[in-house]
Amino acid sequence: MAKKKTELKSREYYMALPYKIIVYPTGESGDTAFFAEVLELEGCCVDGATYTEAYEKLTAEIGNFIQVYLNRGVEPPIPRIPKKYSGKVLVRMPATLQYRLALMAKEENVSVNQLIVSKLSSSINT
16 A cells, blocks of 8 residues: 655744754863754754854754755654653552652651652752
């Protein structure tokens, strides 16, 4: 069965989509540069001396990438739509771990849930 051809939209349409841009420092402190990339556009990445420079260069590069796709008659990758999360997670753990968490929560005078959220947050934000 033949795949139905998708009608291509304008460059401006694709540029307005919410692509996921990540900018992060490279190198050691004092000698920091920045690297920026678009998750949905493989190979669309740049570097810059500052965060702003890397971000601005990347936004121009997104346009170039999209134009290459359009010139080839191919639809550019569409940004991933974030999944809606409820904030609830069911976690199975050994009873001994649950007991230790309960003891820690009691010592800190918080709920087990608050303790787990606090511990997870601090480990992710480091």
